[in-house]
Amino acid sequence: MQRTHVNGELRISDVGKKVTLIGWVAKRRNLGSLVFIDLRDRTGITQILIDEKLTDEVKNVRNEYILEVTGTVIERTSKNKNIPTGDIEVKAEKVVIINSANQTPFIIADETDALEDTRLKYRYLDLRRPVLQQKLFTRAKIVKAMHQYLDDNGFIEVETPILAKSTPEGARDYLVPSRVHPGSFYALPQSPQQFKQLLMVAGFERYYQVARCFRDEDLRADRQLDFTQLDIEMSFMSQDEILTMTEGLLKKVMKDVKGIDIETPFRRFTYKYAMNTYGSDKPDTRFDLKFTELKEVFANSEFKAFTDGLAKDGTIKAMVIDNADKYSRKDIDHLTELAKKNGAKGLVVLKYHDGSLQGSAVKFFTEKECADMIAKLQLKENQMVLITAGNWIKASTALGALRNYFGKNLHLYDPQTFDFLWIVDFPLLEYSEEDQRYYSVHHPFTRPNDEDLPLLDTDPLAVRSYAYDIVLNGYELGGGSLRIYDCDMQEKMFELLSLSKEEIENRFGFFIDALKYGTPPHGGLALGLDRVAMILTNSDSLRDVIAFPKNANAKCPMSDAPTPVDQKQLDELHIKVVE
Numbered sequence: 046m047q048r049t050h051v052n053g054e055l056r057i058s059d060v061g062k063k064v065t066l067i068g069w070v071a072k073r074r075n076l077g078s079l080v081f082i083d084l085r086d087r088t089g090i091t092q093i094l095i096d097e098k099l100t101d102e103v104k105n106v107r108n109e110y111i112l113e114v115t116g117t118v119i120e121r122t123s124k125n126k127n128i129p130t131g132d133i134e135v136k137a138e139k140v141v142i143i144n145s146a147n148q149t150p151f152i153i154a155d156e157t158d159a160l161e162d163t164r165l166k167y168r169y170l171d172l173r174r175p176v177l178q179q180k181l182f183t184r185a186k187i188v189k190a191m192h193q194y195l196d197d198n199g200f201i202e203v204e205t206p207i208l209a210k211s212t213p214e215g216a217r218d219y220l221v222p223s224r225v226h227p228g229s230f231y232a233l234p235q236s237p238q239q240f241k242q243l244l245m246v247a248g249f250e251r252y253y254q255v256a257r258c259f260r261d262e263d264l265r266a267d268r269q270l271d272f273t274q275l276d277i278e279m280s281f282m283s284q285d286e287i288l289t290m291t292e293g294l295l296k297k298v299m300k301d302v303k304g305i306d307i308e309t310p311f312r313r314f315t316y317k318y319a320m321n322t323y324g325s326d327k328p329d330t331r332f333d334l335k336f337t338e339l340k341e342v343f344a345n346s347e348f349k350a351f352t353d354g355l356a357k358d359g360t361i362k363a364m365v366i367d368n369a370d371k372y373s374r375k376d377i378d379h380l381t382e383l384a385k386k387n388g389a390k391g392l393v394v395l396k397y398h399d400g401s402l403q404g405s406a407v408k409f410f411t412e413k414e415c416a417d418m419i420a421k422l423q424l425k426e427n428q429m430v431l432i433t434a435g436n437w438i439k440a441s442t443a444l445g446a447l448r449n450y451f452g453k454n455l456h457l458y459d460p461q462t463f464d465f466l467w468i469v470d471f472p473l474l475e476y477s478e479e480d481q482r483y484y485s486v487h488h489p490f491t492r493p494n495d496e497d498l499p500l501l502d503t504d505p506l507a508v509r510s511y512a513y514d515i516v517l518n519g520y521e522l523g524g525g526s527l528r529i530y531d532c533d534m535q536e537k538m539f540e541l542l543s544l545s546k547e548e549i550e551n552r553f554g555f556f557i558d559a560l561k562y563g564t565p566p567h568g569g570l571a572l573g574l575d576r577v578a579m580i581l582t583n584s585d586s587l588r589d590v591i592a593f594p595k596n597a598n599a600k601c602p603m604s605d606a607p608t609p610v611d612q613k614q615l616d617e618l619h620i621k622v623v624e
Contacts, residue, residue: 048113053089055118057132064135065115066091067143069173070108071153081134082106084114087178092121092134102140109146109153109173115139161588166602168593180590183302184578188255190301191275194294200251200277205240207233207257212552217261219270227619233259236571238488239556241278242528245567246559250280255574264597269575269587271595274523278569284511284527287568288313288467291515295465302581307463311515315470320438324362324445326468329519331458334448336362336441339432342417348409350391354434361434362444365422366451369396369429383450384433389443393432397424449519460583465517470494473510474541482543487512489538491526492568505541515572522577525570532560 048067055064071085080095080103093114095103106112116137125131150167151159155176164171171177195202211218211232218232234240236258244252256276264270279287292309299305312330319328322335339361343351354361366372372380377394384392395404402415410418422430431447433440452458473493474483483505485491493501494509501508511527529535535557539549549557578590588594595601615622 051088052084052086052091053129055091055130055133055135057120059118060120060133062118063115064118065113066093066135067113068111069146069153070106070110070112073103073107082112082114084112085173085175089130089175090128091130092125093137094119094134095137095140099137099140103142106142107146107148109149109170111143111146113141113143162596162602165588165594165596168603172592177589180578180582180584181592183582184574184590186302187298187578187581188574190298191253191255191294193301194297195251195253195277198251198290198293200253201249202254203244203249203252204254205234205237205244205256209234209240210552210555212239219259219261222618222620224618235260236274237276238490239553241276241569242490242567243556243559245278245280245528246562246564248280248565250565252276252278252569256571264595264599269591269594270599272587272591273574274571275574276569276571277525278567280565280567282568284469284513284568287525287527287570288513291570291572292465295515298577298581299463303463305463307465311465311467313467313469316468316472317470319468320441320445321360321362324441324443324448325519326471326514327516327519327521328445328466329449329452329458329464330466331462331464331518332452334364334451334457336364336444336448337422339363339418339421342414342421343410346410346414348406350393350406350409351434353390353436354440358437359435360437360440361432362440363418363422363430363432364444364448365424366429366431367425367427369398369427372429380431380447380450384431384443384447387443387446388436388439389433390435391433392443392447393430393434395430395432397426397428397430399426402430452519463517463580465515468514468516469512470509471512471514472506473497473508473512474505476506483541485538485542486510487524487526489542490528490535492529493534493538501537501541511568513570515570517580520576520580521573522580523570523572525568527566527568530560530564530566532557532564535560 047065049064050066052066052068066084068084068086070082071090072083074081078097080100082093082095083090084093114135114137116135118133119136121132121134149170151157151163153170153173155174157174208221208231211220211230216235218235221231221233223229223231237254237256241252254276256274257271258274259271261270289310292311296307296309299307316326319326321338324336340355343361344355351361353359380394381392393406395402395407402419407415431444433444472486473491475486476483487510492511494511497508512524513526514524515522529538536549539553575587575590579587582590584590593601593603600606
């Protein structure tokens with residue numbers, strides 16, 4: 046086997062050349078004395094013309110056989126403008142069957158009728174489809190651009206351990222039993238967080254890694270149990286400098302991969318502004334549909350649906366939609382269920398016709414409230430008003446889900462647009478009523494905002510952090526923060542999180558010790574590589590840009606992992622499985 050060209054390479058300028066091609070049979074058309082075969086490899090397709098001299102040699106050939114074809118490049122009489130090689134074909138002089146193939150369980154083509162579980166079961170066949178191969182090639186280009194940018198800016202790539210200490214910080218750890226130390230376990234890293242901070246303590250100043258991460262959590266379209274992130278950490282840099290460096294990285298990725306020059310600097314929204322205006326900390330800003338606060342309008346209202354919204358931590362928010370007459374009772378019921386599914390207690394829906402509001406809730410409003418609402422929302426004829434009220438985060442999030450629904454269903458944005466922005470000034474902590482304790486919004490190593498340090502003792506929930514997320518088209522691409530580099534501050538943070546001295550020592554003792562040896566101010570972030578690739582390839586799921594993904598049931602349909610193991614293996618690890 047010695048091919049002279051790949052199958053996506055030949056052009057009209059190659060007519061007359063004698064060539065040897067190798068590839069899979071993508072399609073076979075038998076016209077009696079002539080047989081046409083589309084020969085495919087990862088670069089594309091070349092049409093092969095086989096005349097009566099060789100038809101016997103290929104009479105048993107079918108799709109996915111591997112052939113070696115030697116022949117002469119000729120100009121096609123009926124050209125195919127849909128493929129780069131469509132001006133030529135190769136007239137075969139010799140055909141060698143390198144390998145045969147069983148009938149495949151689905152069509153190996155960009156468009157296939159196979160269910161996803163079937164495709165994942167035969168993933169090695171699914172990956173032959175050109176559309177999936179192109180997605181993985183694009184992913185590789187993204188990684189290449191990231192490497193080039195970071196290498197050119199003085200970063201060093203360092204690998205960190207896969208087998209590490211369990212320090213659960215939100216998602217469940219994947220645990221790995223130690224044979225050598227019975228009863229003890231390693232954990233697979235949820236991220237290289239502590240290690241990359243230790244590299245800053247060690248004085249490397251600029252680190253990066255394309256890191257494998259593991260989290261034992263429920264799956265969805267944009268989440269996997271094992272995933273990849275670009276992990277970055279920098280010393281002696283301000284938040285502004287870190288954001289600017291990241292913008293340069295994404296600018297290069299977009300230029301190299303998509304050929305698009307994106308504008309920098311990106312817009313920056315505070316967390317509070319994003320939630321108040323869009324109902325999301327990862328708003329899709331490709332369309333301009335914003336919320337209006339109505340708390341002042343209904344300050345004296347006794348309408349039961351609004352009373353929670355008038356509380357200190359409450360809100361009454363409205364969003365206006367055009368073409369109210371298009372929405373039936375059934376549509377409104379659907380919107381109400383969507384709002385409830387996303388945390389709202391209910392949804393108030395009003396329509397504006399002939400200068401007045403219509404809807405079942407109007408009877409609970411005074412004339413002044415109606416007039417003030419019409420004026421504040423600047424309502425126009427045939428508009429619909431959607432209102433959520435109650436706890437600020439829940440009511441805002443519910444209306445945000447409705448905003449995304451309308452954005453998609455009303456086609457309010459150009460899908461080819463890429464709109465980056467930063468979300469900054471996240472709260473440092475959140476409080477769990479169920480557990481009666483504080484949790485980190487980001488992670489326990491996030492540095493509190495200097496201006497808010499006095500509030501740590503008096504009003505912890507009001508403390509902002511130096512945390513930031515990068516958002517693209519309604520997806521969180523990644524996030525990071527400035528880190529705590531003072532030992533006393535780190536211990537205070539652990540105490541706020543209700544960790545005992547013993548827990549702090551057991552989980553983070555080695556890390557606390559490291560902070561005592563001249564730790565530099567530092568910060569960083571991680572970008573979800575799978576998610577970046579998903580968006581830049583216009584994929585609907587992370588599974589489309591991962592070579593061998595898990596399905597929604599956290600299984601690999603191809604290998605059937607996870608599976609039971611032999612009793613001998615369990616005995617060696619001192620593990621007993623309880624039914």
